[in-house]
Amino acid sequence: MNDASSGPARVPSTALFTDRYELTMLDAALHDGSARRRCVFELFGRRLPGARRFGVVAGTGRLLQQLQDFHFGEDELRFLRDNKVVDAETVRFLEDYRFTGTITGYREGELYFPGSPVLTVEGSFAEAVVLETIALSVLNHDSAVANAAARMSIAAGDRPLAEMGSRRASEHGAVAAARAAYIAGFGATSNLEAGRTWGIPTMGTAAHAWTLLHDTEEEAFRAQIAALGGDTTLLVDTYDIRTGVERAIRVAGTALGGVRIDSGDLPTVAAEVRAQLDALGATTTRITVTSDLDEFAIAALAASPVDAYGVGTSVVTGSGTPTAGMVFKLVARQDAAGSWVSVAKASTDKASKGGRKAAFRTLERGVATSELIAVADGFESMPTAADHPQARALQVTLVDAGETDAAHLGPAGVTAAREHHLRVREELPVRALALSRSEPALPTRFVDVA
Amino acid sequence: MNDASSGPARVPSTALFTDRYELTMLDAALHDGSARRRCVFELFGRRLPGARRFGVVAGTGRLLQQLQDFHFGEDELRFLRDNKVVDAETVRFLEDYRFTGTITGYREGELYFPGSPVLTVEGSFAEAVVLETIALSVLNHDSAVANAAARMSIAAGDRPLAEMGSRRASEHGAVAAARAAYIAGFGATSNLEAGRTWGIPTMGTAAHAWTLLHDTEEEAFRAQIAALGGDTTLLVDTYDIRTGVERAIRVAGTALGGVRIDSGDLPTVAAEVRAQLDALGATTTRITVTSDLDEFAIAALAASPVDAYGVGTSVVTGSGTPTAGMVFKLVARQDAAGSWVSVAKASTDKASKGGRKAAFRTLERGVATSELIAVADGFESMPTAADHPQARALQVTLVDAGETDAAHLGPAGVTAAREHHLRVREELPVRALALSRSEPALPTRFVDVA
Numbered sequence: 025m026n027d028a029s030s031g032p033a034r035v036p037s038t039a040l041f042t043d044r045y046e047l048t049m050l051d052a053a054l055h056d057g058s059a060r061r062r063c064v065f066e067l068f069g070r071r072l073p074g075a076r077r078f079g080v081v082a083g084t085g086r087l088l089q090q091l092q093d094f095h096f097g098e099d100e101l102r103f104l105r106d107n108k109v110v111d112a113e114t115v116r117f118l119e120d121y122r123f124t125g126t127i128t129g130y131r132e133g134e135l136y137f138p139g140s141p142v143l144t145v146e147g148s149f150a151e152a153v154v155l156e157t158i159a160l161s162v163l164n165h166d167s168a169v170a171n172a173a174a175r176m177s178i179a180a181g182d183r184p185l186a187e188m189g190s191r192r193a194s195e196h197g198a199v200a201a202a203r204a205a206y207i208a209g210f211g212a213t214s215n216l217e218a219g220r221t222w223g224i225p226t227m228g229t230a231a232h233a234w235t236l237l238h239d240t241e242e243e244a245f246r247a248q249i250a251a252l253g254g255d256t257t258l259l260v261d262t263y264d265i266r267t268g269v270e271r272a273i274r275v276a277g278t279a280l281g282g283v284r285i286d287s288g289d290l291p292t293v294a295a296e297v298r299a300q301l302d303a304l305g306a307t308t309t310r311i312t313v314t315s316d317l318d319e320f321a322i323a324a325l326a327a328s329p330v331d332a333y334g335v336g337t338s339v340v341t342g343s344g345t346p347t348a349g350m351v352f353k354l355v356a357r358q359d360a361a362g363s364w365v366s367v368a369k370a371s372t373d374k375a376s377k378g379g380r381k382a383a384f385r386t387l388e389r390g391v392a393t394s395e396l397i398a399v400a401d402g403f404e405s406m407p408t409a410a411d412h413p414q415a416r417a418l419q420v421t422l423v424d425a426g427e428t429d430a431a432h433l434g435p436a437g438v439t440a441a442r443e444h445h446l447r448v449r450e451e452l453p454v455r456a457l458a459l460s461r462s463e464p465a466l467p468t469r470f471v472d473v474a
Numbered sequence: 475m476n477d478a479s480s481g482p483a484r485v486p487s488t489a490l491f492t493d494r495y496e497l498t499m500l501d502a503a504l505h506d507g508s509a510r511r512r513c514v515f516e517l518f519g520r521r522l523p524g525a526r527r528f529g530v531v532a533g534t535g536r537l538l539q540q541l542q543d544f545h546f547g548e549d550e551l552r553f554l555r556d557n558k559v560v561d562a563e564t565v566r567f568l569e570d571y572r573f574t575g576t577i578t579g580y581r582e583g584e585l586y587f588p589g590s591p592v593l594t595v596e597g598s599f600a601e602a603v604v605l606e607t608i609a610l611s612v613l614n615h616d617s618a619v620a621n622a623a624a625r626m627s628i629a630a631g632d633r634p635l636a637e638m639g640s641r642r643a644s645e646h647g648a649v650a651a652a653r654a655a656y657i658a659g660f661g662a663t664s665n666l667e668a669g670r671t672w673g674i675p676t677m678g679t680a681a682h683a684w685t686l687l688h689d690t691e692e693e694a695f696r697a698q699i700a701a702l703g704g705d706t707t708l709l710v711d712t713y714d715i716r717t718g719v720e721r722a723i724r725v726a727g728t729a730l731g732g733v734r735i736d737s738g739d740l741p742t743v744a745a746e747v748r749a750q751l752d753a754l755g756a757t758t759t760r761i762t763v764t765s766d767l768d769e770f771a772i773a774a775l776a777a778s779p780v781d782a783y784g785v786g787t788s789v790v791t792g793s794g795t796p797t798a799g800m801v802f803k804l805v806a807r808q809d810a811a812g813s814w815v816s817v818a819k820a821s822t823d824k825a826s827k828g829g830r831k832a833a834f835r836t837l838e839r840g841v842a843t844s845e846l847i848a849v850a851d852g853f854e855s856m857p858t859a860a861d862h863p864q865a866r867a868l869q870v871t872l873v874d875a876g877e878t879d880a881a882h883l884g885p886a887g888v889t890a891a892r893e894h895h896l897r898v899r900e901e902l903p904v905r906a907l908a909l910s911r912s913e914p915a916l917p918t919r920f921v922d923v924a
Contacts (some may be wrong), residue, residue, distance in 0.1 A: 038645070039665075040665075040666040040667035040669075040670055041640070041645040041646075041648065041649070041665075041667055042640075042665075042666050042667075043638065043641070043664040043665065043666070043668075043678055044595035044664050044665075044666055044676045044677060044678035044679075045638055045678030045679055045680055045681055046681075047666070048678055048679050048680060048702065049618065049680050049683065049684045051701055052680070052684070052697055052701035052702060053684075053687065053697075054703040055697065056688050056700065056701070058688060058697065061687060063687065065683070083606060090645065099670075100670075103666070103669065103670045104666075105659065107669065107676065109666070109676070128493075142511040149683075149687055153683060156641070156681070156683075157641050157648075159642050160640075160641035160642070161640055161641055161642075161643060161644060161645040161648055162644070162645055164641060164642055164643075165643060165644035165645075166644075167649070175904075188493065190491070190492075190493055190607050190610075190611055191493070191606070191607050191610035191611055191614060191802075192610070192611075192614055192615075192797040192799070193611060193614075193615060193647075193797070194489065194611060194612070194615035194616075194644065194646060194647035194650050195491040195608055195611040195612060195615075196491075196541065196644060196645075196647065197615070197643075197644035197646065197647040198491065198607075198611055199491070199645050200743050212493050214493040215490075215491075215492075215493065215494075215554070215607075216490040216491075216492050216493070216497070216554075216559070217490035217492075217496055219490075219553065219557060220490055220549075220550075221554045226494045226557065227494060228493055228494035228495030228496075228498055228561070228756065229493055229495055229498050230498060230499050230502070231495055231496075231499065231606070232803070232804070232819045233499070233515070233599075233603060233606075233803070233804040234499045234502070235806045236807070236819065237508050237511060237513070237599055237804060237807055237808070238508060239809060246501055247503075247505065247506040247508065248502050250502075250505060250506065251501055251505040251506070252498065252501075252502060262819050262820065263819075263820045264820070310565045319785075337799070340797075341796040342796075343775075346791040346792075346796040347496055347642040347643070347787055347790075347791055349642070349787070352641075353682070353683070354682070354683040354687060357686070357687055358691070359689060367684065367686040368686070369682045369712050369713075370712065370714070371715045384487075424648055424839065428522075444609070450793040455889055456514035470619055
């Protein structure tokens with residue numbers, strides 16, 4: 025055992041999870057003095073991932089944790105100096121770097137729509153510009169997974185849903201994916217690190233290797249029951265499913281906890297296995313299916329006698345859309361005289377909406393009707409919840425003058441995000457729950473306030 | 475600055491990047507004694523990612539580094555104990571866990587085909603079974619990125635190609651993606667951590683925020699030139715490209731290093747900008763394009779006056795196939811008497827090929843013709859390179875009785891993998907270089923050796 029040489033510990037700071045151009049801009053801005061200009065950066069999606077009907081914000085708690093570790097130590101500064109990324113003046117600035125600004129944003133687990141100001145970072149150009157990559161990395165990845173997971177969770181209804189896709193994601197990404205899936209309605213994960221770091225329930229019993237390790241399937245079943253008890257789940261499709269089920273009940277008795285099926289045409293196989301189990305008297309033995317499921321396959325199994333789903337690849341890869349595609353844009357800044365100016369890129373295909381935003385979800389009889397986004401140049405005229413009593417204010421303060429609200433951190437933050445997500449999902453109109461590609465379920469309405 | 479509380483350092487071991495069922499199986503195997511059986515696990519792809527013509531192995535060096543940190547310390551054991559994942563006997567086993575077996579595999583950067591034994595792990599069931607998730611996580615993620623990157627690198631030909639997709643990948647995944655893209659032919663990355671950890675060249679100058687921070691585009695250009703010199707690249711599409719180019723040359727002179735275009739219909743825009751630059755006398759000013767490129771868009775720009783490409787989302791997400799989908803299967807084990815038995819799952823749609831494998835690439839006049847895989851039950855009869863003088867042996871020893879070959883680690887391992895990849899890509903038949911979906915470019919031939 026050698027903790028000192030361990031892999032992740034080689035990266036004690038998150039500050040280099042950063043695109044080089046952010047430090048190049050910082051360097052140039054310190055030269056011409058523009059580094060001191062106060063700025064508002066906004067993180068938002070121009071569209072929803074995969075032409076879906078709603079987006080799900082995830083990653084906020086992780087990002088806040090990463091920002092606490094975003095500092096430039098001797099090792100980071102040496103790399104920047106040796107590679108001439110920045111000059112000596114910028115190195116001196118980075119030595120003391122600490123984000124002292126304010127971050128507001130949608131609560132983790134909240135739904136979002138095109139143009140929703142998911143995260144707003146306010147500070148000097150120098151302190152805010154360097155956070156672009158890390159903010160986007162965390163929120164784009166986690167929100168893409170959460171979006172897919174929410175759709176699967178809706179399709180699964182009350183049936184338990186477990187995430188088991190670690191093997192199809194990068195090793196750290198897998199932990200983040202397990203966390204995002206749990207926030208969006210999954211009940212458990214196979215990933216032990218997600219259990220340790222984020223307090224997510226973990227699950228799992230045996231793979232095909234367990235059966236193949238033994239001289240016969242029966243020996244494998246006996247050994248598993250002996251070690252894990254009769255409530256375990258036996259994997260019955262290593263050789264022949266019908267024989268496997270028959271053996272499972274012969275070995276375990278009719279009180280066997282469950283069987284798992286990982287191959288075949290699942291609606292057919294599930295019906296056959298249920299009939300076989302019932303005929304054997306194992307009427308309470310549960311059926312778990314785990315073969316290449318996505319939200320569409322889960323929906324197609326709604327009428328099948330399936331008790332639980334395990335989902336791998338499709339949830340950790342965002343079911344066809346592995347990134348939420350959100351961007352981080354400067355939307356307002358002070359000029360040389362200290363007055364606020366709204367700014368926006370004008371490029372034909374990537375235009376964005378300048379100005380500071382306040383976001384509300386309007387509701388009618390508890391059902392969401394629109395994403396209302398008030399836009400202003402300055403700060404004095406921003407509306408508040410009091411101005412929109414019929415609507416829910418969507419932004420909360422996450423970091424106040426450099427101080428993080430600890431309620432969003434750690435396992436407690438995850439639990440709160442999951443509860444929030446499941447609560448606000450109830451506000452969606454029924455049409456938002458359909459799985460097919462479509463327009464966003466709510467219109468985004470921008471309102472300029474003078 | 476507070477290194478002690480930094481995020482990644484909270485995970486000093488990689489041992490919990492593991493699916494729970496591996497430890498559950500270990501627990502049961504220690505109970506019935508099967509934990510001591512010697513096993514051969516094989517990591518392979520049933521098919522190529524995205525119906526492509528070849529696969530690229532990437533992640534091997536990262537995996538070997540992670541395996542060195544795969545140990546169960548007090549914190550990991552406490553989690554397993556408190557959550558009743560395993561019993562006291564298994565905790566004692568894990569306290570002393572260290573992989574003492576042998577790992578052979580394809581060299582990092584090597585090409586692979588359906589059924590290629592990309593990685594082979596030999597050891598007791600107990601020590602080998604727990605490596606399934608981490609091996610798959612690393613190789614599936616990195617190989618998916620490398621596969622997409624190789625196709626982009628082929629499409630780009632001699633033009634420089636930079637990876638800049640960190641914002642569209644999880645923060646650690648982004649570093650791994652930059653590394654995989656570099657191995658598969660990219661020349662640089664925007665990701666600073668990839669520069670520090672893996673020695674990959676980094677690049678980047680300015681974003682739209684830089685222009686928007688200033689009162690005019692001209693001021694922004696002047697400030698950038700003042701700070702970074704005239705060889706820098708100016709981003710010219712914040713407002714209007716034609717005006718931007720004109721201003722760029724007015725401010726920087728005709729020796730300006732380059733302009734970057736991040737929007738618009740690139741073939742049209744590139745031609746217009748080239749004509750404008752030439753007319754202004756800036757004949758050596760380079761054009762870099764960076765807007766939503768993938769291998770198809772790069773190929774479509776082959777005849778356009780583009781000097782360099784920057785690729786984001788599509789490379790870090792595997793261009794539509796974010797995981798290589800490889801699996802980790804028990805293919806041989808000893809029985810109670812110590813004799814070797816080939817084993818394989820028989821499930822209709824997921825059958826695999828039991829037995830230990832030796833892999834060769836056959837060549838004719840330097841062009842690869844097939845993936846030749848010899849299959850045997852035991853070890854004595856395995857063929858070696860001497861048995862196939864016309865072919866290239868594909869497997870090397872990565873870990874020998876627990877000792878890692880250090881040549882594969884760190885930046886030196888990355889350099890070696892990149893060189894190996896570019897060399898073996900030259901062996902591919904021309905039809906393998908096409909971008910369209912198709913069958914694998916080489917047939918896989920399994921040969922049973924008695």
